[in-house]
Amino acid sequence: MQADVCPGKDLGRALCIITGASRGFGRTVSREISRLFKPGSALVLAARSRDDLRALQADLAAAGPGADGTGPAVQCVVADLAGKEGVESVIRASKEAASDDIDHLILVNNAASLGDVSRYATGFVDMAEVDAYLSLNVSSALCLTAGVLGAFPRRPGLRRTVVNVTSLCALRPFPSWVLYCTGKAAREMMFRVLAEEEPDLRVLNYSPGPLDTAMQAEARSSTADPSVKQSFSAMFSQGQLLSCEASCAKLLKLLLRDDFASGAHLDFYDL
Ligand SMILES: NC(=O)c1ccc[n+]([C@@H]2O[C@H](COP(=O)([O-])OP(=O)(O)OC[C@H]3O[C@@H](n4cnc5c(N)ncnc54)[C@H](OP(=O)(O)O)[C@@H]3O)[C@@H](O)[C@H]2O)c1
Numbered sequence: 001m002q003a004d005v006c007p008g009k010d011l012g013r014a015l016c017i018i019t020g021a022s023r024g025f026g027r028t029v030s031r032e033i034s035r036l037f038k039p040g041s042a043l044v045l046a047a048r049s050r051d052d053l054r055a056l057q058a059d060l061a062a063a064g065p066g067a068d069g070t071g072p073a074v075q076c077v078v079a080d081l082a083g084k085e086g087v088e089s090v091i092r093a094s095k096e097a098a099s100d101d102i103d104h105l106i107l108v109n110n111a112a113s114l115g116d117v118s119r120y121a122t123g124f125v126d127m128a129e130v131d132a133y134l135s136l137n138v139s140s141a142l143c144l145t146a147g148v149l150g151a152f153p154r155r156p157g158l159r160r161t162v163v164n165v166t167s168l169c170a171l172r173p174f175p176s177w178v179l180y181c182t183g184k185a186a187r188e189m190m191f192r193v194l195a196e197e198e199p200d201l202r203v204l205n206y207s208p209g210p211l212d213t214a215m216q217a218e219a220r221s222s223t224a225d226p227s228v229k230q231s232f233s234a235m236f237s238q239g240q241l242l243s244c245e246a247s248c249a250k251l252l253k254l255l256l257r258d259d260f261a262s263g264a265h266l267d268f269y270d271l
Pocket of ligand 1: 047
């Protein structure tokens with residue numbers, strides 16, 4: 001992967017934290033990014049599914065060392081990011097995993113849920129349901145990012161990069177996707193504010209395009225709005241969904257080149 005993405009470049013001696021690493025895009029990013037680190041790096045993988053995380057950890061070990069001759073130390077954190085304890089456990093594990101001499105902190109806020117897309121906005125009368133959605137998709141991303149940045153404050157020689165995996169839905173309303181669109185819009189604004197506040201940080205809102213994952217399958221089967229449902233079904237049947245690998249390659253190229261405007265929304269199709 002390294003040679004294909006940006007020959008000769010690497011992401012340094014990194015501590016890299018990836019949420020939603022158990023499957024889909026997060027799993028692919030975990031696998032591919034691990035080849036771009038210098039020796040002494042650490043990878044913290046978070047999700048709820050213990051077995052899937054362990055399987056990924058074994059795959060990473062079996063894949064062998066990266067181009068530099070050594071792979072990162074991999075730590076799995078089984079955590080439900082919808083709650084405070086889950087967020088705190090990822091921050092704790094990150095502090096434990098990092099060696100003192102890391103020169104690059106990378107946090108990939110990837111974990112998300114689609115929410116109930118089988119109803120229109122007028123069907124959401126239960127505040128607890130909406131709060132629970134926002135807790136995972138908005139609050140946890142803010143609190144995890146704040147906690148990690150607090151644990152690894154600005155210091156000379158330390159680059160700090162925060163990725164938010166966003167979506168076209170952060171910018172455009174999709175009927176019957178009120179939770180998802182609202183969450184993605186709020187989450188993206190949060191990272192734009194962060195980019196304004198912390199000029200030393202590199203903040204990237206990366207929109208990966210329509211990916212062939214479990215989330216897409218859920219979108220195809222559960223969406224209430226007929227035209228949205230039809231357009232996702234057509235993308236699937238006409239082979240227009242992207243592989244996680246193709247989208248991940250663009251993300252990694254962006255991170256290696258490191259010339260994006262901090263806080264920008266960059267979409268797979270614009271690159
Ligand atoms: N698929 C698309 O077409 C598409 C398009 C644009 C943007 N995106 C974005 O890309 C990212 C990845 O999506 P995907 O398609 O790979 O989704 P996915 O296949 O549904 O995977 C979601 C990941 O998030 C984790 N997760 C969900 N709820 C969690 C919780 N409560 N606590 C901790 N982890 C949790 C899941 O792990 P566990 O279940 O093990 O916890 C899983 O690893 C998301 O931010 C999504 O919004 C996707």
